Amino acid sequence: MGLFSSSAALNSFDELFVEQLQDLYDAEQRLTKALPKMAAAAHNPALKSAFEEHLKQTENHVRRLEQVFQGLGKSAQTKTCEAMKGLVEEGSEVISGKGDPDVKDAALIAAAQRVEHYEIAGYGTVRTFAQRLGKSEAVRLLQETLNEEAETDKKLTALAEKAINPKAAASV
Ligand SMILES: [Fe+2]
Numbered sequence: 001m002g003l004f005s006s007s008a009a010l011n012s013f014d015e016l017f018v019e020q021l022q023d024l025y026d027a028e029q030r031l032t033k034a035l036p037k038m039a040a041a042a043h044n045p046a047l048k049s050a051f052e053e054h055l056k057q058t059e060n061h062v063r064r065l066e067q068v069f070q071g072l073g074k075s076a077q078t079k080t081c082e083a084m085k086g087l088v089e090e091g092s093e094v095i096s097g098k099g100d101p102d103v104k105d106a107a108l109i110a111a112a113q114r115v116e117h118y119e120i121a122g123y124g125t126v127r128t129f130a131q132r133l134g135k136s137e138a139v140r141l142l143q144e145t146l147n148e149e150a151e152t153d154k155k156l157t158a159l160a161e162k163a164i165n166p167k168a169a170a171s172v
Pocket of ligand 1: 028057058061145149
């Protein structure tokens with residue numbers, strides 16, 4: 001999110017709301033390209049399928065944002081999400097890096113949970129903005145995605161604690 005890096009001025013709460021949606025729209029599209037690579041790199045089958053499942057959800061998150069733009073009478077436009085670019089780049093470093101497969105799985109989860117927390121922050125904000133602006137359909141759609149991001153985060157925590165970290169810790 002580069003709030004003041006673009007030429008667009010933020011003169012109203014509505015404009016800020018749309019700008020935040022554009023940032024998320026860019027972030028989600030970047031993630032649809034990154035998740036197949038994360039899934040391919042995952043060694044643990046449960047982690048691989050968690051990434052694959054989240055890819056399907058993420059494709060739906062892109063569609064939901066398009067529905068939100070449509071409901072607002074706005075065209076779906078992206079605004080470069082520098083944060084997601086950086087988070088994806090960190091994930092790429094893990095993917096291309098060498099090392100023990102179990103430790104690399106733990107590193108993939110570390111990267112993926114940073115992504116989820118970023119999205120949870122973003123969706124929490126736009127959901128709350130939509131509430132303030134009285135956009136009830138947008139609230140409903142954004143809350144659905146927010147719930148899925150939170151579920152994914154919990155799932156990754158459980159996978160890390162129960163399966164991935166114990167294996168990673170056992171490797172020497
Ligand atoms: Fe998402």
